[in-house]
Amino acid sequence: MDTLTAIEERRSVKHYDTSYEMPDEHVQRLLDLALLSPTSFNIQNWRIVLVRDPEFKKKLRAAAWDQAQVEEAQLTFVLCGDVKAWDKSPERYWVNSPAEIQQNLVAMLRNFYETGGEQVQQDEVLRSCGIAAQTLMLAAKSMGYDSNPMIGFDAEQVAEVIKLPADHKIAMMLVIGKAAQPARPRGGQLDKSEVIVIDTF
Known part of the structure; x- marks a missing residue:
């Protein structure tokens, strides 16, 4: 599937075929593509946690308000980042x-992140992880898979499950x-005129 079609057809899917086994070469291809995602200053501050152990997935599902896709999808990621990667x-x-x-x-x-402080450093993690997530979702769709980005979870519980380092921040699952x-219709x-702004508001 070409990129433009993947953008048009990508949807958030909640139900996955638990009998399907994703070939490892597909998993590795997705990870390799994710690592090509751009980051500011090339700091590559994302940390992509692929949770495969069934017990850990069960715990993540509990932390995600019992959303079945966490446990049933072939791949479950916690996208987080090293806030101090720049240093x-x-x-x-x-x-x-x-x-x-x-x-x-x-x-x-150093000047940029020291001057910007903690807020800019954390914002950078969110930006980087957002870009990596979109790369993963479009790559997955082009390979015949579906996806679901998630913010519906208890971040502290998820951090505990994956043993998140203190200087890291979770962006999404x-x-x-x-x-x-299939996804719902x-x-x-919204109309383009409401969300596209040319030059100024």
């Missing part, structure tokens, strides 16, 4: 660049799998 050997993000470029970028990065039922799209 952890940042020169490695440009290892293939000349030393002078590395030094300039590290200086710019995401499930991917073979649909057992679209609820309704």
Whole structure:
């Protein structure tokens, strides 16, 4: 399926075929594509937790208000990010660049995130994870799978299940799998004139 069709046909699916086994090469392909998602300063601050253990999935389902797709989908992800990635050997993000470029970028990065503080650092995690989630969902759709991004969960419980490090932040959960039922019809799209703004409000 081409990208434009994947965008048009991607929907949030709640029911998955539990008898289907996703080939490992499909799982690895999705992960490889997710890692191509762009991040500010190339800090690659997303941390994509793929939860496969049935007991952990059961716990995540409980933390997600008993939403069945958490346990029934072939892949259950917790998309989170390292809030302090910008300060952890940042020169490695440009290892293939000349030393002078590395030094300039590290200086710019440190200035940006130190000046912006905790709020900007956390916002960066949410931006990066949002982009990675969309990459995963469109890639999945193009491969014949469906998905469901989720914010309906208790973040503290999820953090406990995945043993989230203190300097990380959860952005969302995401499930991917073979649909057992199609998504419901679209609820309704707002008119373009209401949501597209040219130049100024």
